[in-house]
Structures are given as structure tokens and as C-alpha cells.
Amino acid sequence: MARTRIDAWINRSRRAGRRGAVVVEVAAVLPLCLVLLLSTFDFGRLVMTQNLLNNAARAGARLAVTNTTTLATSDIQNCVTQCMAGQSLVNMSISVYQVNPSNGANLGTWTNTPLGGYIAVEIDGNFQPVLPGLSLIPSPLPTTVKAMMLCEAN
DSSP states (O other): OOOHHHHHHHHHHHHHHHHHHHHHHHHHHHHHHHHHHHHHHHHHHHHHHHHHHHHHHHHHHHHHHHHHTTTTHHHHHHHHHHHTTTOOOOOOOEEEEEEETTOOOOOOOGOOOOOOOEEEEEEEEOOOOOTTSSSSSSSSSEOOOOOOOOOOOO
């Protein structure tokens, strides 16, 4: 009978010591898991923003090539901003210009583009990650997207 009391006491002390070890393990692993999870969200946000930028530049270029005489640069910029669905870059700038398709050089204002010329919409800015110090994404990440299309209106 004395033996079972000693065994019960030993088992209770082992369980109490194990509970403390679990708390230490959780305290060590939980921050690492949270950083990994938030970094994954940050990377997903970067991919989503890049996709939105590509689609917005393409939509702006499409609008520009079909309306060279009826729209202003601000109309194209508003179209691009609306296509961004509330997401934006830090210090974002939107440029619309006539472009040389072989080297990408700016040839002047887009409203003077002749039929068969090329118009470009370029979006520049910096992507700012949510976890700048902990994720693998540099902070800020310079981002540039350009869409070129053949002018259809004169």
C-alpha cells in the first residue's frame, strides 16, 4: 500500500514538470509559427498586388489606345486607380505616353500617337510589406509595371 502512494506521488510530480515543459515549448514555437503565417500572407498580398497592377495597366492602355482624341491623361489614371480595387503602392505614379516598341523609350504625349503607333501605361511605386523586418520581402520593394498596346484610334 505504501508503494502505491509513492508511485502516485512520483507520477503527479512528473506530470507537473511536464506541464511546465509544454508551456516553454509553446512559447518557443508559437512566435515562429505566427511569423511564418504572416509572412505567407504578406507574400500572397505581394502576388495579388502585382496581378492587380498588371490588370490595371492593361485596362488603362486599352482605354488609351481606343480614345486618343476624346480622353485626357487624368481619365486614364482614374481608370487605372479604379482597377486597383483599393490597393495601391507607396508613392504610386501612373504615366501614359507614346512609346517606341523596340526599346521602350518615351516618344512624347500619348494623344499625338498616330494610328499604328504604340501607347504605354506605366505604374511605378513601392510595395510595403506588413512585416518589413521579419518577412523575406525587402522593404520597400520597388515595383514597375508597363503595358504597351497598338493605337487603334486617330
